Amino acid sequence: MPPDPSHADYVYRSLKGDILSGRYPPGSVPNIQHVADEIGFSISPVRDAMERLVGERLLLTRSNGGFQLPPISGASLRDLYLWHSYLTRGAIRSAPALHASLLAREIAATNPEDNHAIVAVTARFFLELSAGAASEEHLAAIRSAGERLTLPRLAERRLRDRKPELERLIILSISGSKIALKEAISVYHRRRLRHMSEILLALQSL
Numbered sequence: 001m002p003p004d005p006s007h008a009d010y011v012y013r014s015l016k017g018d019i020l021s022g023r024y025p026p027g028s029v030p031n032i033q034h035v036a037d038e039i040g041f042s043i044s045p046v047r048d049a050m051e052r053l054v055g056e057r058l059l060l061t062r063s064n065g066g067f068q069l070p071p072i073s074g075a076s077l078r079d080l081y082l083w084h085s086y087l088t089r090g091a092i093r094s095a096p097a098l099h100a101s102l103l104a105r106e107i108a109a110t111n112p113e114d115n116h117a118i119v120a121v122t123a124r125f126f127l128e129l130s131a132g133a134a135s136e137e138h139l140a141a142i143r144s145a146g147e148r149l150t151l152p153r154l155a156e157r158r159l160r161d162r163k164p165e166l167e168r169l170i171i172l173s174i175s176g177s178k179i180a181l182k183e184a185i186s187v188y189h190r191r192r193l194r195h196m197s198e199i200l201l202a203l204q205s206l
Contacts, residue, residue, distance in 0.1 A: 007041060012049040014039050019058055019069065020150045021116070025206045027071035029062070057148060070148075072203055074196055077152055084126075084145040085189035089182045091130035091138060103128060104170050112163040119153045125166060129173055152192075155202035159195060 015035060024030055036046045050067045053059040059067045070076075103125060110117045123146050130142045156162065165188065172181040192199065 008045045008048055011039055011041055011045040012052055015046065015049045016053060016056075016058065019053070020147060022151055022154045022206045024069050026069050026151055026203055029066060029068045032066065056144060072152065072200070074200060077196055077200065078193060080145065080149060080152070081189045081192050084142070084149060085185060087138065087142045087145055088126055088130055089185050091132070091142060092178050092182055092185070094132065104167075104174070107163065107166050107170060110163060115154060115157045118162050118166075119150060119156075122153060122162075122166060123147075123150065125170060125173075151203060151206060152199055154206060155199045156192065156195075158198050158202055159191070165191075 015030075018024065030050075032043055032046055032050070036043045039046065050059055054061055054067070057070070060070050062068050103121075107121050107125070110121050112118065126146055127143060130139055169181070169184055169188065172184050175181075
């Protein structure tokens, strides 16, 4: 009998939340039985949720039938930053200026020492920035790349001034100056490429 849809969705959201919170570090192998015991459901909906997360590239299947978080190497992280930069700059071409007074206030109120809060507001900024993209496929790709960058963004905690960096980006996004915003997005990602060794080191301690 297939899992109850409401149960399957709950397990999926719970497991995805754990992955995106950094509970499972890159390359780790979640134990299906342990996950099922913690969530309080049988193995079947947990396995279904993991298969769904494979489709979102947040998990990989293993040859033994288990699942694993994707390992993050220098090459894969570089590709992901460049891909996210390309996608977001492409979305800017067709997206209107961002009306983001609420988001601006949220960023202003965010504690710069609260790593998870900075990561959450960063994800929201890029999604709202890209929401006006002409293509739903484009927006879905940006959402996927952003989710896959969640753990690296948590590891960016060693980078200083992430909050002022976001505040500058949001000012540009509201201004409607697409050329300046696209260059700022490039600078944002190039900064992370310069600090990849530090980010990769921090990923090991998540």
